[in-house]
Amino acid sequence: xxxxxxxxxxDGDDTxxxxxxxxxxxxxxxxxxxxxxxxxxxxxxxxxxxxxNLRLFGYGIKGFTLSMIETAIExxxxxxxxxxxxxxxxxxxxxLQNPIELLEGVKEAxxxxxxxYRLMLITKGDxxxxxxxIARSGLADLFWQVDIVSEKDLETYRRLLSRHAITPxxxxxxGNSVRSDILPAVEIGARAVHIPYHTTWVHEHAELNEAxxxxxxxxxxxxxxxxxxxxxx
Amino acid sequence: xxxxxxxxxxDGDDTxxxxxxxxxxxxxxxxxxxxxxxxxxxxxxxxxxxxxNLRLFGYGIKGFTLSMIETAIExxxxxxxxxxxxxxxxxxxxxLQNPIELLEGVKEAxxxxxxxYRLMLITKGDxxxxxxxIARSGLADLFWQVDIVSEKDLETYRRLLSRHAITPxxxxxxGNSVRSDILPAVEIGARAVHIPYHTTWVHEHAELNEAxxxxxxxxxxxxxxxxxxxxxx
Numbered sequence: 001x002x003x004x005x006x007x008x009x010x011d012g013d014d015t016x017x018x019x020x021x022x023x024x025x026x027x028x029x030x031x032x033x034x035x036x037x038x039x040x041x042x043x044x045x046x047x048x049x050x051x052x053n054l055r056l057f058g059y060g061i062k063g064f065t066l067s068m069i070e071t072a073i074e075x076x077x078x079x080x081x082x083x084x085x086x087x088x089x090x091x092x093x094x095x096l097q098n099p100i101e102l103l104e105g106v107k108e109a110x111x112x113x114x115x116x117y118r119l120m121l122i123t124k125g126d127x128x129x130x131x132x133x134i135a136r137s138g139l140a141d142l143f144w145q146v147d148i149v150s151e152k153d154l155e156t157y158r159r160l161l162s163r164h165a166i167t168p169x170x171x172x173x174x175g176n177s178v179r180s181d182i183l184p185a186v187e188i189g190a191r192a193v194h195i196p197y198h199t200t201w202v203h204e205h206a207e208l209n210e211a212x213x214x215x216x217x218x219x220x221x222x223x224x225x226x227x228x229x230x231x232x233x
Numbered sequence: 234x235x236x237x238x239x240x241x242x243x244d245g246d247d248t249x250x251x252x253x254x255x256x257x258x259x260x261x262x263x264x265x266x267x268x269x270x271x272x273x274x275x276x277x278x279x280x281x282x283x284x285x286n287l288r289l290f291g292y293g294i295k296g297f298t299l300s301m302i303e304t305a306i307e308x309x310x311x312x313x314x315x316x317x318x319x320x321x322x323x324x325x326x327x328x329l330q331n332p333i334e335l336l337e338g339v340k341e342a343x344x345x346x347x348x349x350y351r352l353m354l355i356t357k358g359d360x361x362x363x364x365x366x367i368a369r370s371g372l373a374d375l376f377w378q379v380d381i382v383s384e385k386d387l388e389t390y391r392r393l394l395s396r397h398a399i400t401p402x403x404x405x406x407x408g409n410s411v412r413s414d415i416l417p418a419v420e421i422g423a424r425a426v427h428i429p430y431h432t433t434w435v436h437e438h439a440e441l442n443e444a445x446x447x448x449x450x451x452x453x454x455x456x457x458x459x460x461x462x463x464x465x466x
């Protein structure tokens with residue numbers, strides 16, 4: 001008999017609000033911008049630059065913009081013009097001001113669940129940008145706790161549960177990323193709900209495996225979450 | 234009779250470890266790089282760009298690097314070469330990897346004070362970069378609480394004290410910035426210790442005023458802190 005769930009944590013990007021599609025749109029623009037200089041394969045180079053810079057920049061739009069600029073210069077063998085660099089800078093600023101669009105059913109699910117559970121928001125990325133997104137989402141006041149972290153791994157989840165005095169068996173993690181939201185939550189002994197997003201950054205790809213059986217549920221939409229949580233309790 | 238101090242919070246940059254001087258060195262290099270294109274006055278333009286971008290980028294090296302790139306393109310009327318932009322990018326990466334050099338007396342003061350007080354570290358800036366600096370400082374385990382915030386104002390300090398169940402009259406804030414560390418701490422009813430750093434970013438300049446009398450002490454070095462705290466208690 002599983003313990004009763006008392007606290008539910010939500011990932012932010014692509015779980016509560018759209019995010020990856022803004023990166024996808026910018027990447028397409030970036031490939032087009034560099035086509036005259038660098039031809040095809042620019043996005044593979046951009047991805048390689050991002051991965052190389054991750055240990056210095058962490059996740060977020062500012063680091064992504066710096067990696068685009070670096071890739072533009074390198075992939076064009078220095079032929080990219082300063083007007084192109086300025087365009088890339090401008091895209092970064094636009095991304096930082098993108099409107100926050102909640103995914104379908106999010107507001108209703110949060111409002112329903114907060115009546116009986118302690119709700120947490122755990123987002124990964126740039127502190128300043130995530131704070132701005134949380135504020136613009138209109139959801140901030142609905143959560144019991146909000147935490148912005150630089151990485152989502154075992155240590156991070158253990159530290160947060162300890163800080164908020166929650167045990168893993170009473171905690172449920174909800175997110176779109178198997179790698180960041182689901183696997184580490186299960187590994188510390190918690191349960192998790194996977195809500196796949198139609199686009200997932202290749203860096204976040206991972207597969208559910210045998211270890212997650214009976215501990216992870218996959219649903220199509222946030223609208224299905226209150227019913228699922230009810231059935232677990 | 235003032236209440237007994239039970240918790241002491243420290244700012245990080247230029248209070249525990251050197252920071253601003255890395256920005257100063259980079260700014261000098263930046264002015265030299267742009268001298269052929271833009272002449273004098275580049276640093277004033279850089280500062281104006283930083284201030285304009287602050288609401289989008291927040292504080293930190295990544296935002297500073299993006300603002301340098303933007304200024305390089307604009308101040309040179311687009312004549313800056315991509316090799317110059319690449320140089321600026323490289324400076325940003327170097328800054329993110331700068332060695333952490335503690336200010337004089339810091340280690341000893343922290344080790345002495347932690348025996349009788351709950352020590353907190355409250356730093357402002359980029360989450361990923363600050364986490365990296367705290368880890369490299371070797372001080373992380375000496376603090377009771379570590380908080381990284383995007384802005385240091387009344388609301389931030391109120392929120393942190395509330396989260397950690399501390400009242401302002403038992404709390405002492407120690408830092409180099411009158412604007413970020415001293416004035417808002419005094420305004421919420423706490424006491425503060427100002428340890429001026431020889432260089433302070435112009436954005437952080439502020440003056441001590443009448444309202445801080447009897448609530449703020451200025452010392453020259455962290456080595457003087459344990460004695461001062463002792464005299465308050």
